[in-house]
Amino acid sequence: xxxxxxxxxxxxxxxxxxxxxxxxxxxxxxxxxxxxxxxxxxxxxxxxxxxxxxxxxxxxxxxxxxxxxxxxxxxxxxxxxxxxxxxxxxxxxxxxxxxxxxxxxxxxxxxxxxxxxxxxxxxxxxxxxxxxxxxxxxxxxxxxxxxxxxxxxxxxxxxxxxxxxxxxxxxxxxxxxxxxxxxxxxxxxxxxxxxxxxxxxxxxxxxxxxxxxxxxxxxxxxxxxxxxxxxxxxxxxxxxxxxxxxxxxxxxxxxxxxxxxxxxxxxxxxxxxxxxxxxxxxxxxxxxxxxxxxxxxxxxxxxxxxxxxxxxxxxxxxxxxxxxxxxxxxxxxxxxxxxxxxxxxxxxxxxxxxxxxxxxxxxxxxxxxxxxxxxxxxxxxxxxxxxxxxxxxxxxxxxxxxxxxxxxxxxxxxxxxxxxxxxxxxxxxxxxxxxxxxxxxxxxxxxxxxxxxxxxxxxxxxxxxxxxxxxxxxxxxxxxxxxxxxxxxxxxxxxxxxxxxxxxxxxxxxxxxxxxxxxxxxxxxxxxxxxxxxxxxxxxxxxxxxxxxxxxxxxxxxxxxxxxxxxxxxxxxxxxxxxxxxxxxxxxxxxxxxxxxxxxxxxxxxxxxxxxxxxxxxxxxxxxxxxxxxxxxxxxxxxxxxxxxxxxxxxxxxxxxxxxxxxxxxxxxxxxxxxxxxxxxxxxxxxxxxxxxxxxxxxxxxxxxxxxxxxxxxxxxxxxxxxxxxxxxxxxxxxxxxxxxxxxxxxxxxxxxxxxxxxxxxxxxxxxxxxxxxxxxxxxxxxxxx
Amino acid sequence: xxxxxxxxxxxxxxxxxxxxxxxxxxxxxxxxxxxxxxxxxxxxxxxxxxxxxxxxxxxxxxxxxxxxxxxxxxxxxxxxxxxxxxxxxxxxx
Numbered sequence: 001x002x003x004x005x006x007x008x009x010x011x012x013x014x015x016x017x018x019x020x021x022x023x024x025x026x027x028x029x030x031x032x033x034x035x036x037x038x039x040x041x042x043x044x045x046x047x048x049x050x051x052x053x054x055x056x057x058x059x060x061x062x063x064x065x066x067x068x069x070x071x072x073x074x075x076x077x078x079x080x081x082x083x084x085x086x087x088x089x090x091x092x093x094x095x096x097x098x099x100x101x102x103x104x105x106x107x108x109x110x111x112x113x114x115x116x117x118x119x120x121x122x123x124x125x126x127x128x129x130x131x132x133x134x135x136x137x138x139x140x141x142x143x144x145x146x147x148x149x150x151x152x153x154x155x156x157x158x159x160x161x162x163x164x165x166x167x168x169x170x171x172x173x174x175x176x177x178x179x180x181x182x183x184x185x186x187x188x189x190x191x192x193x194x195x196x197x198x199x200x201x202x203x204x205x206x207x208x209x210x211x212x213x214x215x216x217x218x219x220x221x222x223x224x225x226x227x228x229x230x231x232x233x234x235x236x237x238x239x240x241x242x243x244x245x246x247x248x249x250x251x252x253x254x255x256x257x258x259x260x261x262x263x264x265x266x267x268x269x270x271x272x273x274x275x276x277x278x279x280x281x282x283x284x285x286x287x288x289x290x291x292x293x294x295x296x297x298x299x300x301x302x303x304x305x306x307x308x309x310x311x312x313x314x315x316x317x318x319x320x321x322x323x324x325x326x327x328x329x330x331x332x333x334x335x336x337x338x339x340x341x342x343x344x345x346x347x348x349x350x351x352x353x354x355x356x357x358x359x360x361x362x363x364x365x366x367x368x369x370x371x372x373x374x375x376x377x378x379x380x381x382x383x384x385x386x387x388x389x390x391x392x393x394x395x396x397x398x399x400x401x402x403x404x405x406x407x408x409x410x411x412x413x414x415x416x417x418x419x420x421x422x423x424x425x426x427x428x429x430x431x432x433x434x435x436x437x438x439x440x441x442x443x444x445x446x447x448x449x450x451x452x453x454x455x456x457x458x459x460x461x462x463x464x465x466x467x468x469x470x471x472x473x474x475x476x477x478x479x480x481x482x483x484x485x486x487x488x489x490x491x492x493x494x495x496x497x498x499x500x501x502x503x504x505x506x507x508x509x510x511x512x513x514x515x516x517x518x519x520x521x522x523x524x525x526x527x528x529x530x531x532x533x534x535x536x537x538x539x540x541x542x543x544x545x546x547x548x549x550x551x552x553x554x555x556x557x558x559x560x561x562x563x564x565x566x567x568x569x570x571x572x573x574x575x576x577x578x579x580x581x582x583x584x585x586x587x588x589x590x591x592x593x594x595x596x597x598x599x600x601x602x603x604x605x606x607x608x609x610x611x612x613x614x615x616x617x618x619x620x621x622x623x624x625x626x627x628x629x630x631x632x633x634x635x636x637x638x639x640x641x642x643x644x645x646x647x648x649x650x651x652x653x654x655x656x657x658x659x660x661x662x663x664x665x666x667x668x669x670x671x672x673x674x675x676x677x678x679x680x681x682x683x684x685x686x687x688x689x690x691x692x693x694x695x696x697x698x699x700x701x702x703x704x705x706x707x708x709x710x711x712x713x714x715x716x717x718x719x720x721x722x723x724x725x726x727x728x729x730x731x732x733x734x735x736x737x738x739x740x741x742x743x744x745x746x747x748x749x750x751x752x753x754x755x756x757x758x759x760x761x762x763x764x765x766x767x768x769x770x771x772x773x774x775x776x777x778x779x780x781x782x783x784x785x786x
Numbered sequence: 787x788x789x790x791x792x793x794x795x796x797x798x799x800x801x802x803x804x805x806x807x808x809x810x811x812x813x814x815x816x817x818x819x820x821x822x823x824x825x826x827x828x829x830x831x832x833x834x835x836x837x838x839x840x841x842x843x844x845x846x847x848x849x850x851x852x853x854x855x856x857x858x859x860x861x862x863x864x865x866x867x868x869x870x871x872x873x874x875x876x877x878x879x
């Protein structure tokens with residue numbers, strides 16, 4: 001299989017090559033210099049040898065002269081010369097010290113002669129010297145010279161002693177000269193060889209260096225080409241600024257901004273930057289500060305694009321000598337972020353602030369009130385008869401009614417007031433600086449405005465409202481308490497006959513409970529077993545298999561009939577009955593799951609999800625309770641999932657800390673955690689990372705519009721990809737149509753629940769589904785009741 | 787030996803360099819130069835029939851000669867060599 005060659009950065013590759021070149025030069029130079037030193041010292045020796053060899057010639061001639069002088073009676077010392085000749089000949093042949101001849105030269109240390117030819121010549125010289133000196137001595141001693149036995153194989157024809165002496169001197173002189181020549185010639189040869197060797201070495205070193213340099217050039221070219229293609233093919237825009245403005249623009253500018261390079265070079269670029277952003281832009285491009293800038297630029301089509309740039313000051317870098325900006329077009333991202341923020345804080349149906357934003361505004365108002373002791377009022381408003389409109393005229397009519405109500409309410413409030421929709425038919429109003437009289441006036445105005453009939457789908461509708469008012473007299477307070485007070489007052493208004501308002505007073509909770517008789521009925525119902533659980537299946541979108549159920553509480557009261565959770569849960573929360581109710585749900589759901597497990601009905605990875613109320617979490621002890629219940633029902637923790645609301649786990653303070661710690665503890669035990677109504681409450685999605693979460697539930701309000709509303713579809717897509725980015729599963733709730741199912745499948749959503757698959761049903765019905773499987777679309781699409 | 791063209795093969799077996807000069811002679815001793823150690827080639831010149839310049843020790847060289855009947859002397863004229871006995875007679879008939 002072909003594998004692309006890994007790209008090695010230039011720094012490493014280039015360094016190695018440069019080091020290689022330097023080492024080659026160093027090696028060849030060292031060899032060359034050593035050779036030269038060796039050759040020089042050798043030739044110095046040779047010079048001494050040559051000198052001594054050549055000197056022998058003169059000495060032989062001098063010896064003859066001295067013998068003749070001595071014989072004639074003149075003063076001469078031929079014996080000394082003979083000694084010099086003899087010693088020098090010995091030193092030349094076998095090495096040693098050649099004596100000084102005259103006063104003005106020194107003794108010379110000689111190496112032994114090497115090479116057969118020169119040694120033969122020197123040996124002959126030695127023999128001739130001894131023949132010469134022997135003849136000389138015989139002559140001086142007046143002995144017959146012919147009687148001298150000659151060591152050198154000469155056949156002297158003459159008997160004349162002087163002639164014999166001169167011939168021997170000539171022979172000695174001759175052989176000395178030739179020996180010197182031989183030494184000289186071998187020296188020449190050595191020097192010639194050395195020159196050839198040096199040239200070869202030099203050439204080899206040069207060739208190696210050239211090859212390495214060639215490699216370096218090729219590597220550099222590849223490197224440059226690589227980086228050039230990186231820069232030019234990058235979708236990021238690379239800009240380099242120098243003293244004269246913009247000096248370089250990468251090719252991506254055409255696709256990103258629809259502008260051409262010449263249009264932007266020099267001062268061109270800045271002229272397209274938004275006037276308000278020019279100061280930061282020129283600061284960054286001149287001084288490399290700030291490191292991150294966001295600026296607006298007009299593209300070739302006149303649109304403003306928002307760019308985010310990382311600024312790198314490379315003025316000190318000799319290769320660049322400028323400030324480099326790596327810019328990205330973040331227009332779409334910003335747009336989406338704005339949308340998400342809008343969606344996170346606003347109700348998509350009416351465009352009013354949602355519960356999260358209302359809570360935020362109320363928190364701020366309370367903080368101000370804590371400082372200034374200013375009063376404020378919270379009004380909670382619930383439409384009377386809305387459910388009938390929804391049931392008889394349909395979902396769309398219900399939506400239109402809510403929109404019209406929102407418009408009317410918005411008419412009668414001050415711009416400084418905050419009107420919010422909490423979901424369903426519940427609205428809230430925050431009046432800063434208002435005590436009871438103006439709050440009551442506002443409530444009356446709202447009711448008046450609602451009294452005029454509303455025309456929807458050809459029907460004249462008359463809807464009323466029940467309003468609860470909570471007044472904060474100033475000073476410290478919790479927004480949660482204030483909202484609960486308004487809530488209780490609203491229930492009081494409803495109980496007192498609808499279409500009216502009530503102002504909360506201390507003790508109302510208890511009175512209300514008694515008034516309603518609900519608290520007692522709840523207690524009785526709990527002991528009489530009037531509560532039961534229904535289970536709504538959850539489906540894996542890729543396999544269409546049943547992978548879990550959500551346990552939902554049902555109350556069948558003997559006097560009131562089926563009471564919707566929305567009516568009794570707030571009372572249960574206000575009176576603390578939520579604790580035993582929550583425990584009941586948990587016990588029942590776990591016991592049922594254990595039964596399914598024993599029957600072998602559960603597929604792998606099945607999870608039964610139980611809703612945990614924010615009150616339960618704040619009260620603490622959930623972790624202990626869940627452990628106890630799991631143990632009692634002998635159920636593995638991995639089969640249980642808890643659904644909590646966003647607001648419950650982002651809560652500040654010690655209660656919030658404890659809730660998070662308890663969830664963390666359960667999560668470590670194996671219990672799954674899901675965030676309910678996801679996408680409606682978080683002020684910062686980033687917080688999600690800090691919580692022990694396995695799954696997020698995409699709120700039904702987004703799912704509802706996923707098929708036709710581009711905004712809802714975009715938000716759902718983002719929530720799903722956000723979940724996946726955080727390694728979580730995404731489940732869509734409230735799926736009612738095949739179209740929604742198709743859209744959610746396309747968006748990559750993992751799980752789904754809704755009427756399209758199955759309504760919440762008693763355990764027995766789930767037994768059947770577990771055995772036979774789910775057939776999607778079998779149930780006709782219908783609005784799921786709150 | 788017989789007259790005519792001959793090639794002398796000359797091998798230097800000694801340690802020193804030597805040359806070879808061939809002259810026609812009457813068997814007498816060759817005249818010397820005033821240095822007393824070399825033969826006077828100048829005086830012999832008309833009778834010189836061949837010269838082989840000094841060769842290195844161990845070298846083998848050829849010398850081509852046309853020899854008419856007569857007596858010849860072959861010798862080395864390096865200083866002292868003739869007197870040191872480095873000569874021989876050759877008779878061509």
